[in-house]
Amino acid sequence: MSDKWFVPIFGVVFLFFLAIGIVLLVWPSAFLRFFRNPLQPDTPLNRVHMRPVGVITCLFVLLAISGAFEGFHKNILIALSISPVILPILLWILWRYSSLQQVNRRYLVDGAETPHWELRMGVVFCSLLFILVASALLLAMRGIYPK
Numbered sequence: 533m534s535d536k537w538f539v540p541i542f543g544v545v546f547l548f549f550l551a552i553g554i555v556l557l558v559w560p561s562a563f564l565r566f567f568r569n570p571l572q573p574d575t576p577l578n579r580v581h582m583r584p585v586g587v588i589t590c591l592f593v594l595l596a597i598s599g600a601f602e603g604f605h606k607n608i609l610i611a612l613s614i615s616p617v618i619l620p621i622l623l624w625i626l627w628r629y630s631s632l633q634q635v636n637r638r639y640l641v642d643g644a645e646t647p648h649w650e651l652r653m654g655v656v657f658c659s660l661l662f663i664l665v666a667s668a669l670l671l672a673m674r675g676i677y678p679k
Contacts (some may be wrong), residue, residue, distance in 0.1 A: 547583030550594070576649070584619035584620075586657070587661050593651060603673075603676075607677050608665070611668055615664070617621065
């Protein structure tokens with residue numbers, strides 16, 4: 533394949549992955565409605581479990597795009613490698629000490645959903661992604677990255 537076709541295809545593929553990551557992070561219900569799966573219906577619990585997949589997808593896209601910035605690239609690689617450990621811990625903290633447990637109970641009892649809770653979960657995971665990217669950038673600007 534010639535080089536003139538590689539760059540547009542590369543850009544389209546990364547925009548597709550970025551769009552999937554953002555949709556999983558912000559609107560997992562839209563993703564679950566578009567890609568119907570009988571084993572994973574559109575429930576609040578499944579939407580919460582789709583958000584970490586969105587964080588990991590966005591970090592992967594940032595890792596692939598940031599190859600020219602050595603410090604930022606290495607810090608994003610560290611963030612991507614520790615996110616499978618940090619995200620379950622965050623989910624456990626949300627399950628234990630937030631309203632996630634009450635929402636799950638309410639959904640199981642009467643099937644009611646609260647959009648306010650959905651908004652808070654979106655803010656939590658978007659804030660986590662922002663904190664990871666901002667700390668990777670700030671540490672790279674100070675020259676703190678694995679050499």
